[in-house]
Amino acid sequence: MNKLTDIITDPKRIIAKNAIPPSHLTDGLKLKYGYADILVYPKTTAEVAAIVKYANTNNLNITTRGAGTNLVGSTIPNGGIILDLSLMNHIVELDKQTFTVTVQSGILLQDLQQFVEKHDLFYPPDPGAKNATIGGNISTNAGGMRAVKYGVTRDYVQAIEVVMANGSVLNIGSKNVKDNTGLALKHLFIGSEGTLGIITQCTLKLIAKPKVSQTFIVGFNTIEQAISSITTVLHTLTPTALEFVERKVAQWGERYSGFKFPLPNSQAYLIIMLDGSDLQTIEQLRKLLLTNLGDCDYFVAEDNNQTNQIWTIRGSLVRAVEAITEQDPIDIVVPINRISDFINFTKQLETQTHMRMLAFGHAGDGNIHLCILRDNRDDKQWQSDLQNVHQALYQKCLELGGLPSAEHGIGTAKVSYYNAAIPEANRQLMRTIKQQFDPKNLLNNQVYMTVV
Amino acid sequence: MNKLTDIITDPKRIIAKNAIPPSHLTDGLKLKYGYADILVYPKTTAEVAAIVKYANTNNLNITTRGAGTNLVGSTIPNGGIILDLSLMNHIVELDKQTFTVTVQSGILLQDLQQFVEKHDLFYPPDPGAKNATIGGNISTNAGGMRAVKYGVTRDYVQAIEVVMANGSVLNIGSKNVKDNTGLALKHLFIGSEGTLGIITQCTLKLIAKPKVSQTFIVGFNTIEQAISSITTVLHTLTPTALEFVERKVAQWGERYSGFKFPLPNSQAYLIIMLDGSDLQTIEQLRKLLLTNLGDCDYFVAEDNNQTNQIWTIRGSLVRAVEAITEQDPIDIVVPINRISDFINFTKQLETQTHMRMLAFGHAGDGNIHLCILRDNRDDKQWQSDLQNVHQALYQKCLELGGLPSAEHGIGTAKVSYYNAAIPEANRQLMRTIKQQFDPKNLLNNQVYMTVV
Numbered sequence: 001m002n003k004l005t006d007i008i009t010d011p012k013r014i015i016a017k018n019a020i021p022p023s024h025l026t027d028g029l030k031l032k033y034g035y036a037d038i039l040v041y042p043k044t045t046a047e048v049a050a051i052v053k054y055a056n057t058n059n060l061n062i063t064t065r066g067a068g069t070n071l072v073g074s075t076i077p078n079g080g081i082i083l084d085l086s087l088m089n090h091i092v093e094l095d096k097q098t099f100t101v102t103v104q105s106g107i108l109l110q111d112l113q114q115f116v117e118k119h120d121l122f123y124p125p126d127p128g129a130k131n132a133t134i135g136g137n138i139s140t141n142a143g144g145m146r147a148v149k150y151g152v153t154r155d156y157v158q159a160i161e162v163v164m165a166n167g168s169v170l171n172i173g174s175k176n177v178k179d180n181t182g183l184a185l186k187h188l189f190i191g192s193e194g195t196l197g198i199i200t201q202c203t204l205k206l207i208a209k210p211k212v213s214q215t216f217i218v219g220f221n222t223i224e225q226a227i228s229s230i231t232t233v234l235h236t237l238t239p240t241a242l243e244f245v246e247r248k249v250a251q252w253g254e255r256y257s258g259f260k261f262p263l264p265n266s267q268a269y270l271i272i273m274l275d276g277s278d279l280q281t282i283e284q285l286r287k288l289l290l291t292n293l294g295d296c297d298y299f300v301a302e303d304n305n306q307t308n309q310i311w312t313i314r315g316s317l318v319r320a321v322e323a324i325t326e327q328d329p330i331d332i333v334v335p336i337n338r339i340s341d342f343i344n345f346t347k348q349l350e351t352q353t354h355m356r357m358l359a360f361g362h363a364g365d366g367n368i369h370l371c372i373l374r375d376n377r378d379d380k381q382w383q384s385d386l387q388n389v390h391q392a393l394y395q396k397c398l399e400l401g402g403l404p405s406a407e408h409g410i411g412t413a414k415v416s417y418y419n420a421a422i423p424e425a426n427r428q429l430m431r432t433i434k435q436q437f438d439p440k441n442l443l444n445n446q447v448y449m450t451v452v
Numbered sequence: 453m454n455k456l457t458d459i460i461t462d463p464k465r466i467i468a469k470n471a472i473p474p475s476h477l478t479d480g481l482k483l484k485y486g487y488a489d490i491l492v493y494p495k496t497t498a499e500v501a502a503i504v505k506y507a508n509t510n511n512l513n514i515t516t517r518g519a520g521t522n523l524v525g526s527t528i529p530n531g532g533i534i535l536d537l538s539l540m541n542h543i544v545e546l547d548k549q550t551f552t553v554t555v556q557s558g559i560l561l562q563d564l565q566q567f568v569e570k571h572d573l574f575y576p577p578d579p580g581a582k583n584a585t586i587g588g589n590i591s592t593n594a595g596g597m598r599a600v601k602y603g604v605t606r607d608y609v610q611a612i613e614v615v616m617a618n619g620s621v622l623n624i625g626s627k628n629v630k631d632n633t634g635l636a637l638k639h640l641f642i643g644s645e646g647t648l649g650i651i652t653q654c655t656l657k658l659i660a661k662p663k664v665s666q667t668f669i670v671g672f673n674t675i676e677q678a679i680s681s682i683t684t685v686l687h688t689l690t691p692t693a694l695e696f697v698e699r700k701v702a703q704w705g706e707r708y709s710g711f712k713f714p715l716p717n718s719q720a721y722l723i724i725m726l727d728g729s730d731l732q733t734i735e736q737l738r739k740l741l742l743t744n745l746g747d748c749d750y751f752v753a754e755d756n757n758q759t760n761q762i763w764t765i766r767g768s769l770v771r772a773v774e775a776i777t778e779q780d781p782i783d784i785v786v787p788i789n790r791i792s793d794f795i796n797f798t799k800q801l802e803t804q805t806h807m808r809m810l811a812f813g814h815a816g817d818g819n820i821h822l823c824i825l826r827d828n829r830d831d832k833q834w835q836s837d838l839q840n841v842h843q844a845l846y847q848k849c850l851e852l853g854g855l856p857s858a859e860h861g862i863g864t865a866k867v868s869y870y871n872a873a874i875p876e877a878n879r880q881l882m883r884t885i886k887q888q889f890d891p892k893n894l895l896n897n898q899v900y901m902t903v904v
Binding site: 011018095097098099112140141143147151152153155168170171172174175176177178179180181182183184185186188192196208231234235238242250276278333334335336337362365366367399401402404405406407408409410418420421423425426427429430433437448449 | 456521524526547549550583592593595603604606620622623624626627628629630631632633634635637639640641643644660675683686687690729730739755785786787788808814817818819849855856857858859861862870873874875877878879881882884885888889900901
């Protein structure tokens, strides 16, 4: 096998350097661009294996991408081959008896969710980008809003098929619910950002679709009150989602979506979703909230329309910001009792630096998505201000026992913060594993692990 | 540092070869015995690190043990040092705000459970051996009856402190709920049966203690009916525990415990526990069962006394068998829709071979604990019959897409079945990791991974 055109014979699926669309040279932010020699669209695992073998023989970098929605530079290539898995989007098997679905890794999250829900089953992980691929979700161990109750992508991956750097194909895991038969290799690939192998197929765990859900909002007079209520809510209810939004942040969503957010006199909100058997009557909710949370107001969505409006506003926040100005997305996680410390720190920093920052996020698991707004800064000022703010934020995050990435990954964007957060001995162990799995360092070698 | 007696100066904590009690040379079955040069009881991570450095310098095997309850030979030493962590049993920190507890790994499961429940918190994993250590639980990714709803030990380990084979100490993980900051090293150590490092401390995730629970039994006329109802139950309810027991097996428990098991006219049972918001009224249960399961009988425990009797009978099955005859414990897992195939196969095998087998177990997750009874066979006959039955059982397990170990691990006892179940390429990758983590192959080198 001498040429890639012998492997991918369909000319529509092999794109020469000069014809590669710019969207394939960047990530979801579309701010930085890389370069590549060729773009290929395999359709089968056998094709992926042959391409990887070819790359290995010819010492070519491989940058694997799904839908390219990542926010940390992981899909910005640095020469070699772009391996686009978006055509590997088939459902291989729905097995209702074992509550599993097997899919090629290029299927979009939204397509998978719709498919299984039609069969009265449910794939709980629900990261914001519904147009991301499942392969991308696995490679960043994506989380999302329902993680508070249901956990993250890692918790739903039963088996993976992986093409290793030498082109061999490994099958890891099974449809068995319990497994203590050997080392948990599967978990090493999940969240590895494409550095250890290329996931071509996976078997995902499903659950019975919750028959009902309920959304309500608790409004507070101060941000502190809202945030200090988070652990109480976690002790009192079993929320599917537990999101924190400030009034002024909700207003961005109102302007963008055209919908009104309830309880306009409150300063900060917790948006809470319950589902299945965790639903409460209005009377139960009233008692629980008033007994446990003190002085607060609440609004219970009465129908699908109200529910959708609330979640549309919450879901539109990043786009609402991006419609006005460039923004830098932060994906910090802190232990849940330090959320208020972190958010208070962003307030101080905002005052000190005059950078606008919108904090919102997955309050139930300490994952704060902070948008830092560029506003009218020129390139130089923006980069310099952003770097200063980053350093202060990530430093504070570490002081609070937090981590630089909850679900976006490290990519190229957060390497220095990753280096500061993870002890050198741990990083050395990761590099050792990378070296054994990919001795020529060809797979996604632009991202964090290879940078010392 | 030249001598172990310089590290452990307290003579009560360092036991010479000839004084090592036999209980430290075996596992939970007490059928096979190994040998060792010395037994040490460290009290601190620093002592463990110093001992491991000493062993590394002097090329001595280390067999780490907690309470020695394992059933697969993992704690049977083959020379060198026995590292007994049972004195490292302290609670380091209960952090109610982040729902975590940090403990030394030698603490017993039952002590941990009692401690956190006193604080209205709950550690969901509940393996049968309450007198096992948490370190042992982590090293086998122990499961237990509540895994159906709450998952296994892996799902509750937030952070670990590990002494590596060279004596260095690594801290992996954090109190953060979400984490996509680097490779999931933590998951590699969980379930690795002490082969990659020695876990000395861990931070475990807790949940709010469910305020109420409910136990009921569904009785069926045939085993097939009981087993074919399992997936229906999983679609209809959210069981905390879902156990399968045959009438004739329950009778073993009745005789041993002195309690009566309800619904004596049924041939097979599902024992179901619900908790928290998943509880049902008797009327709801009646409707659900009659609508979904067809011809069955049911019994709802009305008070703690009835509940305890049911779970005492279920919990006493292994001991009930062992009071009468030696038994060999099987820990096979199959996909949940193949449980009935597997149990039917054991019936055929029982008829063919005249070996008595008692099948029961965690129906909700496909994990079947089969006791094979020795009865009055002499040593030679027992070994030969057992080997034949093993081969047939594990072969069937693989045909059904199952695995040889759900939660006991591979140890020394299941190496050949592990080799048959896991592809050579996967095993090679595991050996590669072992080789990098423990180049001299000193840590628990008697167990599976080092045997090709």
